[in-house]
Amino acid sequence: MAVLVIADHDGSTVRDTTNKTVTAALGLSSDVDVLVLGQGAQAAADSAAKIAGVRKVLLAESAGLGKMLAEAVEATVLPLADGYDAILTPATTDGKNFAPRLAAKLDVAPISDIVEVVSADTFVRPIYAGNALETIQSSDARKVITVRPTAFAAAAEGGSAPVESVAGAEASKTAFVSEEMVKSDRPELGAAKIIVSGGRALGSADEFHAVMEPLADKLGAAIGASRAAVDAGYAPNDYQVGQTGKVVAPQLYIAVGISGAIQHLAGMKDSKTIVAINKDPDAPIFQVADYGLVADYKTAVPELMAALG
Amino acid sequence: MKVLVPVKRVIDYNVKARVKADQSGVDLANVKMSMNPFDEIAVEEAVRLKEGKEHHAAGTADEIVVVSIGVTQAQETIRTALAMGADRGILVQSDTDLEPLAVAKLLKAVVDEEKPDLVLMGKQSIDGDNNAVGQMLAALLDWPQATFAGKLVIDGGKATVTREVDGGLQTVAAELPAVVTVDLRLNTPRYASLPNIMKAKKKEIAVKAVADYGVDVADRLKVVKVTEPPKRSAGVKVADAAELVSKLKSAGAL
Numbered sequence: 001m002a003v004l005v006i007a008d009h010d011g012s013t014v015r016d017t018t019n020k021t022v023t024a025a026l027g028l029s030s031d032v033d034v035l036v037l038g039q040g041a042q043a044a045a046d047s048a049a050k051i052a053g054v055r056k057v058l059l060a061e062s063a064g065l066g067k068m069l070a071e072a073v074e075a076t077v078l079p080l081a082d083g084y085d086a087i088l089t090p091a092t093t094d095g096k097n098f099a100p101r102l103a104a105k106l107d108v109a110p111i112s113d114i115v116e117v118v119s120a121d122t123f124v125r126p127i128y129a130g131n132a133l134e135t136i137q138s139s140d141a142r143k144v145i146t147v148r149p150t151a152f153a154a155a156a157e158g159g160s161a162p163v164e165s166v167a168g169a170e171a172s173k174t175a176f177v178s179e180e181m182v183k184s185d186r187p188e189l190g191a192a193k194i195i196v197s198g199g200r201a202l203g204s205a206d207e208f209h210a211v212m213e214p215l216a217d218k219l220g221a222a223i224g225a226s227r228a229a230v231d232a233g234y235a236p237n238d239y240q241v242g243q244t245g246k247v248v249a250p251q252l253y254i255a256v257g258i259s260g261a262i263q264h265l266a267g268m269k270d271s272k273t274i275v276a277i278n279k280d281p282d283a284p285i286f287q288v289a290d291y292g293l294v295a296d297y298k299t300a301v302p303e304l305m306a307a308l309g
Numbered sequence: 310m311k312v313l314v315p316v317k318r319v320i321d322y323n324v325k326a327r328v329k330a331d332q333s334g335v336d337l338a339n340v341k342m343s344m345n346p347f348d349e350i351a352v353e354e355a356v357r358l359k360e361g362k363e364h365h366a367a368g369t370a371d372e373i374v375v376v377s378i379g380v381t382q383a384q385e386t387i388r389t390a391l392a393m394g395a396d397r398g399i400l401v402q403s404d405t406d407l408e409p410l411a412v413a414k415l416l417k418a419v420v421d422e423e424k425p426d427l428v429l430m431g432k433q434s435i436d437g438d439n440n441a442v443g444q445m446l447a448a449l450l451d452w453p454q455a456t457f458a459g460k461l462v463i464d465g466g467k468a469t470v471t472r473e474v475d476g477g478l479q480t481v482a483a484e485l486p487a488v489v490t491v492d493l494r495l496n497t498p499r500y501a502s503l504p505n506i507m508k509a510k511k512k513e514i515a516v517k518a519v520a521d522y523g524v525d526v527a528d529r530l531k532v533v534k535v536t537e538p539p540k541r542s543a544g545v546k547v548a549d550a551a552e553l554v555s556k557l558k559s560a561g562a563l
């Protein structure tokens with residue numbers, strides 16, 4: 001059996017979500033190909049070729065693929081699907097957008113957000129905001145799976161797979177209009193070793209930046225936020241951690257003024273070490289925190305900055 | 310324009326799900342059930358399209374049909390949507406939980422009958438966390454899709470949707486008819502007023518059976534077991550920031 005991994009990349013290199021998905025794919029088969037979709041993405045394809053264990057890299061390019069329009073992905077991947085028993089992609093917003101569409105076209109049940117490969121047809125995935133883990137066995141001949149990257153180790157570099165071009169299709173009824181991407185020199189949330197995350201307590205966008213940014217700078221951390229902070233406009237949507245935002249599992253997660261609702265915990269409770277700063281000693285976040293500091297963030301964060309030296 | 314809104318009855322978002330001791334699933338006996346929160350947002354947006362609220366021109370939508378696939382009690386979920394302002398409902402009764410593929414196939418059959426110009430639905434159900442049905446429905450219909458909508462504009466035969474994606478926001482224009490799945494920040498759903506709850510009692514709900522649609526709803530996935538995730542235990546409280554830093558350092562976390 002052969003497996004196709006559809007890569008996540010930034011145009012010039014694959015993200016480590018792709019390496020992690022390759023690890024999951026190698027749990028199904030040793031014949032793993034990577035498909036890079038994009039426009040002007042040759043460098044990303046070359047970087048995918050260096051992942052150890054990859055048999056070959058396919059590169060498909062078009063304007064619609066440059067924006068990862070689901071209809072363009074569908075039309076590009078369907079003709080390739082016959083050669084594969086499973087198609088895997090990281091559970092990013094792109095992957096979540098196109099994978100079920102592909103699955104429906106192939107008449108298979110998509111399997112979302114797996115955290116473990118038990119065997120070539122059996123997988124574990126979280127349900128109910130991570131309050132339960134479901135082990136499911138698929139009877140479909142072909143599988144379409146999204147992979148939760150934080151649950152898998154990254155496949156190492158060291159391969160030298162050949163890169164082959166395949167036809168890239170366009171979307172016919174959907175057009176890209178514009179995008180507004182958050183620019184930041186900080187590590188990406190998914191890849192960061194340390195995350196500092198702010199909640200509703202911060203009270204305003206100015207305060208959010210004034211408090212969270214120096215702390216993140218000091219720790220070399222990425223910045224996250226609760227839904228309440230994002231809804232209130234303190235932080236961009238891209239910062240949201242949780243059931244419906246990003247799932248993260250850094251070495252260290254510091255929650256500042258976040259209560260710890262089930263939906264927030266769903267996105268961060270697999271972090272290695274959790275710190276919570278909250279003035280309410282009964283805040284649910286303390287039930288998962290390794291270290292809890294019951295304090296007003298207004299004094300606690302400056303003191304933390306000072307103690308970090 | 311006719312809008313179809315699929316709504317699902319799920320565990321209330323405030324309730325923490327508990328795994329059954331025999332590992333067969335999640336215990337839903339005597340648990341509060343509600344409309345999937347994302348679907349409430351979809352219903353609200355449809356009603357705004359009809360009322361011409363926010364940036365929508367009045368009468369952008371002229372009919373809102375809600376459909377739920379599920380147990381008899383899913384009629385309550387439909388009733389909630391009717392009280393918010395939807396016009397009529399369809400219940401496709403099923404006593405067993407259907408997989409997203411089967412749900413998408415049934416919804417396709419409903420769309421073939423109802424011929425809406427727009428299907429507005431939640432991006433994800435908070436029980437299965439699949440995030441799949443909208444994309445699958447669009448595929449089965451061969452319609453364009455615009456998922457994770459944080460803003461929706463209907464104009465010139467198109468749905469222009471600002472999507473919440475990793476990295477920021479992406480705006481796409483999808484030709485109607487299209488499937489749009491909604492994210493949390495699209496709007497804040499209203500509470501139905503008492504008069505509207507009373508009015509909703511008179512609105513029509515057509516009750517159908519899965520068999521009426523003649524589609525294959527067989528399961529493709531077998532649930533081997535449902536288990537509780539490893540528990541995180543609460544750690545220690547520290548007195549101040551200095552103690553926090555020294556504890557983090559000695560634990561190797563810094």
Ligand SMILES: Cc1cc2nc3c(=O)[nH]c(=O)nc-3n(C[C@H](O)[C@H](O)[C@H](O)COP(=O)(O)OP(=O)(O)OC[C@H]3O[C@@H](n4cnc5c(N)ncnc54)[C@H](O)[C@@H]3O)c2cc1C
Pocket residue numbers: 198199200201225226227228229240241242243244245246256257258259260261262263264267277278279280283295296297298322346347435
């Ligand atoms: C369908 C659905 C999906 C959701 N998805 C997500 C998701 O992905 N991510 C997410 O985060 N949420 C999500 N939510 C929302 C979630 O239920 C909570 O509403 C949200 O996480 C609360 O954010 P918060 O902790 O910042 O705010 P609050 O719950 O208001 O907590 C603020 C905390 O700050 C503390 N505080 C106040 N002032 C200070 C101070 N001066 N110093 C220190 N502490 C202080 C308070 O004690 C309180 O604990 C979702 C909800 C629904 C219904």
Ligand SMILES: Nc1ncnc2c1ncn2[C@@H]1O[C@H](COP(=O)(O)O)[C@@H](O)[C@H]1O
Pocket residue numbers: 315316317318345347348376377378379409412430431432433434435437438439440441442443
């Ligand atoms: N049984 C159902 N009845 C009606 N709509 C549903 C049902 N299941 C899912 N949906 C719709 O599909 C969306 C996505 O669900 P899911 O793919 O299961 O996460 C939901 O927000 C609903 O709008």
